[in-house]
Amino acid sequence: MKTRVLTGITTSGTPHLGNYVGAIRPAVAASRRSDVDAFYFMADYHALIKSNDPARIERSRLEIAATWLATGLDPKQVTFYRQSDIPELPELTWILTCITAKGQLNRAHAYKAAVDRNVANAEDADVGISAGLYMYPVLMAADILAFNADKVPVGRDQIQHIEMARDIAQRFNHIYGGAFFVLPEAQVEDQVAMLPGLDGRKMSKSYNNVIPLFAGGAKQLRAGIMGLVTDSRMPGEPKEPESTSLVTLYQAFSTFDETVAFAQALREGMSWGQAKQQLFERIETEVAPMRDRYEALMAHPVEMEDMLQQGAKKARLIATPLLESLREAVGLRSIAFPGAASQRVAAKKGKREVPRLISFRDDDGHFRFRLLAADGEELLLSVPLIDPKRAGQWQKRFATLGAAAGDLIVEGYGASFSVQGKRVASTPVQADAVARDAMLHRLRTTLDLLASYHVRQTNAADG
Ligand code: TRP
Secondary structure (H helix, E strand, O other), X not given: OOEEEEEEEXXXXXXXXXXXXXXXXXXXXXXXXXXXXXXXXXXXXXXXXXXXXXXXXXXXXXXXXXXXXXXXXXXXXXXXXXXXXXXXXXXXXXXXXXXXXHHHHHOOHHHHHHHHHHHHOOOOOOOOOOHHHHHHHHHHHHHHHOOOOOEEEOOHHXXXXXXXHHHXXXXXXXXXXXXXXXXXXXXXXXXXXXXXXXXXXXXXXXHOOOOEOOOOHHHHHHHHHXXXXXXXXXXXXXXXXXXXXXXXXXXXXXXXXXXXXXXXXXXOOOOHHHHHHHHHHHHHHHHHHHHHHHHHHHOOHHHHHHHHHHHHHHHXXXXXXXXXXXXXXXXXXXXXXXXXHHHHHHHHOOOOOOOXXXXXXXXXXXXXXXXXXXXXXXXEEEOOEOOHHHHHHHHHXXXXXXXXXXXXXXEOOEEEEEEOOEEEEEOOOOOOHHHHHHHHHHHHHHHHHHHHHHHHHHHHOOX
């Protein structure tokens, strides 16, 4: 079973080496593993919290999309999308907001730091703090929980947010009495989680100490590296490798032995200029081919837009049925069809009944399957199939896509379900049109519920 790995990158800046080493590179590597189901997205709603400059947001979304693709992300293999293309995310944010303790948000590092700054400046505590900054962790929890991610690769500064997402998920599961959400775990790369910047502090846009990954080309990369802060020891003088960020940067692009040799050369008096040149060449070897791809992508924004739309579609195949079942759980249900509520009652009676697909062989030896609602009502019966594999494929399609697996076609007082024009299953025939429509509603809800359970089971099995 695959582990679902999800991470977002805020589209408020230009990707720098720190983003690449700390987040993008490990994420792209992880996405290639056969045991990983990767969801990577551009957190452009989060970007609005940080910046009210439309041109900057637009530019950054473009640069970041091109960066992930240029660094090797394959949109066929992973689900790659923009947060703002998924309407389920703000919807889920609200649902989660209503069960999140305000006190917990008061304790979020980023918000607290902003308040502390105000207080230290003898200002009103809330000066310049938007409600968006305050709600940041809930939006982030929605990003993660909408896809029931198991693992969330992040930098250390984000660990608290993942813990809050876990907490919110737990609270929701508890209040509404079900395993709606997987509890996500933060994944921090220990080796080089934090790349130092020009001044030795963590490379971060907010410290203004970054070296851009692609922007400005090789020239800018070299200029950045030449600008790294060092002490004033002269060529030939022994140097403390730990006194600068050069070695840490070097290590991020080299093997252990190469790094040891680099540090040793410094101890033996290699000049800072030489060391920086070596460092530049080392990084450039890795970056140059990606930069070529980046430039090609930046020249074709229409193709990238298309790719992102496809990604959003793929992502919503998961988020839409999940939100459907969450709306149902919190009581935002259709008032026209009380049948849907009875299903929930059955599910709540402690029996933990869930919708099921059941395969069997009929009297003629053909393979078939049925869909049963949580209360045991039969809602679909498949056509007879000679090939059991085929039957398995169709069941899998139902279990992963829910009602989006195909089209319901009304036939008299019943209906058939077809996939790509092929009739796959039919519903029982009801007494009249009203009963039929109520049954079709139960069918759709049941299929979506089935898909949302499937998502959880897939994840739960990975543990
Ligand atoms: N807050 C993250 C950052 O600034 C970006 C982000 C938004 C994110 N939503 C997420 C990361 C969900 C992981 C999962 O780095």
